[in-house]
Amino acid sequence: MQGTGWHNPHMAQHDVGLILMRQLASGLDVPMLLADENGDLLFFNEPAEVLLGQRFDDVGELPLDERRAMFAFRDEAGNPVPPDQPPLVVALRERRPVHRRVWMRGFDGTDHEIEVTAFPLLGGGGHLIGGVAMFWVAKKA
Amino acid sequence: MRVCLWGTRGSIASAGPETVRYGGNTACAEVEGRDGTIVVLDAGTGVRRVGNTYHEPRRLDILLTHLHMDHIQGLGFFAPLFQKDFEVHVWGPPSTTQDLRTRLTRYLSPPLFPVRLRDVAARLELHDAPMGRFEIGGLAVTAQTVIHPGQTLGYRISDGESAMAYLPDHEPALGVDEMPTSADWTSGHDLAAGVDLLVHDAQYTADEYAQRVGWGHSRVSDAVDLARMSGARRLVTFHHDPAHNDETLDDMLAGAQARAADALEVLPGREGQTFRI
Numbered sequence: 001m002q003g004t005g006w007h008n009p010h011m012a013q014h015d016v017g018l019i020l021m022r023q024l025a026s027g028l029d030v031p032m033l034l035a036d037e038n039g040d041l042l043f044f045n046e047p048a049e050v051l052l053g054q055r056f057d058d059v060g061e062l063p064l065d066e067r068r069a070m071f072a073f074r075d076e077a078g079n080p081v082p083p084d085q086p087p088l089v090v091a092l093r094e095r096r097p098v099h100r101r102v103w104m105r106g107f108d109g110t111d112h113e114i115e116v117t118a119f120p121l122l123g124g125g126g127h128l129i130g131g132v133a134m135f136w137v138a139k140k141a
Numbered sequence: 142m143r144v145c146l147w148g149t150r151g152s153i154a155s156a157g158p159e160t161v162r163y164g165g166n167t168a169c170a171e172v173e174g175r176d177g178t179i180v181v182l183d184a185g186t187g188v189r190r191v192g193n194t195y196h197e198p199r200r201l202d203i204l205l206t207h208l209h210m211d212h213i214q215g216l217g218f219f220a221p222l223f224q225k226d227f228e229v230h231v232w233g234p235p236s237t238t239q240d241l242r243t244r245l246t247r248y249l250s251p252p253l254f255p256v257r258l259r260d261v262a263a264r265l266e267l268h269d270a271p272m273g274r275f276e277i278g279g280l281a282v283t284a285q286t287v288i289h290p291g292q293t294l295g296y297r298i299s300d301g302e303s304a305m306a307y308l309p310d311h312e313p314a315l316g317v318d319e320m321p322t323s324a325d326w327t328s329g330h331d332l333a334a335g336v337d338l339l340v341h342d343a344q345y346t347a348d349e350y351a352q353r354v355g356w357g358h359s360r361v362s363d364a365v366d367l368a369r370m371s372g373a374r375r376l377v378t379f380h381h382d383p384a385h386n387d388e389t390l391d392d393m394l395a396g397a398q399a400r401a402a403d404a405l406e407v408l409p410g411r412e413g414q415t416f417r418i
Contacts, residue, residue, distance in 0.1 A: 012324045013331040016286040022326060023316030124286045125235045125272055 015129040017121050018042065031135040037128045039064035039092055051135055053108025064089075074103040087118035088133040095120045095128065101138055113138040142300045142418050143173040144338060148187020149410040151310070151344050151358070151380035152211050159386035164412020166190070167211040168309045168380060170340060174300040178278030180204055182296065182307045184231075187412065188215035198226030202277050204270065204284075205233040206309055207293035208244055216245070217254050227263040230277075232284075234292040235269035242267045270294060287311045288328040289357040297332040303418040305338040306373070309380045312342075314363045315355060321366040333371035337418040340410065341367065343378035346393060361393050365400045365407065375418075376401065379410040 013019075018034065022043045025032040031048035035041055041062040049055050052071060062070070073081035083089070087098040097119040105111050115136040123129040148154075148166030156165030167185030174180075181191060181203045188203070192215075195201065201221055206212060221227040233241045242258060245267070249258045258265065270284040283297040287308055295308035306329075313328045314320045324330045333339050344358040358380065359367075368376040378397060381390055390409065397407045408416075 012334075013327060013329075014325055016288055016328045019326055019328050020288065020316070027316065123272075124292055125269070126237045127272070 014042070015123050017123045017129050021121060021130075021132060025132075033088070033133045033135070034130060035064075035088055035092070035133070036130045037092065039067075039089055039131070041067045042130065048135060051104070051106060051112055051114070051137070053106035053110055059107065070107050072105050074105075076101055076103070078103070087116040088131050091118035091120050091133075092128065092131045095122070104135070142175065142298075142303045142305065142337075143171075144305055144340070144416045144418065145171045145173075145191070146187075146340075146377070146379075146410055146412055146414050147171060147191045148183075148185045148215075149379055149381055149412050150185075150211075150383060151342070153383050154186045154211075154214075155383035162387040162411060163381055163390050163409065166412055167214060168206075169215065170307060172280070172298050172305065174279045175302070176279035176300075178280050180277055180280055180282070180298060182206070183212045183309060184216040184219060185211050185213070186215045186218075189218040189220075192219040192221055195221050195227070198224065198228075200228040200230070200278075202230045202232065204282065204294075204296055205231065206295065206307070207234055207289065207291055209291070209310070210248070212309070213245065213248060217249055217256060222261040222263045222265065225262040225264075228266075229263045230266045230268060232268045232270040234286075234294045235272070236292060240267070241269055283332065285329075285332050287332070288313060288315050290355075293357075295329055295332045297336065303338075304336045305340065305418060306333045306336045307340045308332060308342060309340065310342055310357055311359055312355070312357045312363075313359065313367055314350075320363050321370045324370060327367065327370065329367055330371050333367060333373050335372045336374070338375050338377060338416055339368050339371070339373035340377045340379050342380045343393070343397065343410075344380050344382045349382070361397045362400055365397050365405075368407075369401065369404045373405060375406045375408060375416075377408050377410045377416070381410065 025045040033044040091098045118133040120131045148169035166187035168183040169185045169187030170182040172180045274283045281299045284294045287295040289310045297306045341364040342359040343361045343364040350360040401407045
């Protein structure tokens with residue numbers, strides 16, 4: 001039978017660690033966003049849709065630069081967070097967990113004061129496969 | 142490429158008159174490339190018989206998908222390990238905490254086993270399987286993590302003309318509302334994409350799966366759906382439940398063939414069966 005030879009022309013699948021994390025995020029009531037190892041947006045769950053002001057199905061996967069343009073962070077003093085300093089960007093670059101309180105403006109222009117917990121995902125063999133950001137609506141002091 | 146099934150049962154060996162047609166030995170398959178390179182997939186109890194077919198000293202590679210007992214239990218009975226002129230390479234899923242030798246030695250040492258790995262006569266080398274593509278002789282092997290409890294690999298093997306994929310323990314439906322979902326979010330898709338032969342976990346009926354979500358295995362329908370989605374040409378059902386006798390497996394196969402319709406050929410995973418692709 002004619003085969004496919006060396007090359008697999010149908011490569012499309014994400015790492016299984018990302019697949020499992022997406023499935024976990026889909027089942028939790030904590031707003032969560034999932035990105036690949038480059039920071040490109042892969043998924044956010046329904047609770048995150050409420051914060052971000054748009055359904056994932058309407059946004060889809062987004063390169064990091066487009067994601068930055070669509071929702072932005074400011075620090076507690078109201079200053080823009082530099083593009084290399086959002087928690088998930090730092091978590092991916094430095095392969096460490098990051099927790100930070102910020103203001104986030106969603107796709108719909110609404111501002112939310114939130115705490116972000118971001119952490120990298122290391123797959124089999126310890127290689128970086130992506131990262132997760134969890135959003136917590138900030139409680140007033 | 143020649144693919145031979147030496148053990149098709151999952152979980153525990155289940156020899157007996159009620160399993161004689163599909164077989165009772167646990168997971169083991171043998172792949173031979175056009176240049177004579179041989180790769181043995183898993184070392185369940187079926188590996189004992191395939192080991193007895195190698196009479197001349199040579200290199201043999203065993204690719205372990207994971208280290209559950211039904212995939213390694215036959216390793217200590219693999220005859221080439223005890224012949225000094227053989228060269229045996231065992232590849233397994235990588236771990237960041239313990240090397241493959243340490244993990245295998247939990248079983249292959251007293252008190253669970255009388256012989257230590259370091260005492261075998263063959264030249265034995267153990268490797269963490271690289272994620273992605275690597276070569277063994279004339280075969281290109283791709284290893285990728287798949288959904289199953291613990292670090293578990295699936296393998297895709299090609300000789301340049303044809304390709305097969307081996308995912309004996311796999312639960313692509315875990316956490317998914319409905320199979321099939323999109324290709325990019327389906328575990329195992331890339332390994333199975335376009336292969337001539339997909340050997341895949343088909344352990345449960347739908348009713349059984351409902352009681353065993355998270356145990357790491359597939360409904361027959363999941364195997365069919367994954368095969369169809371990935372464009373596999375032929376699906377071989379594998380990792381049969383030890384509680385399923387030949388008649389039950391016949392019924393499950395008929396259901397799978399009906400679901401597949403004309404999209405692909407569904408074949409029974411029977412011990413001793415050989416496929417040429």
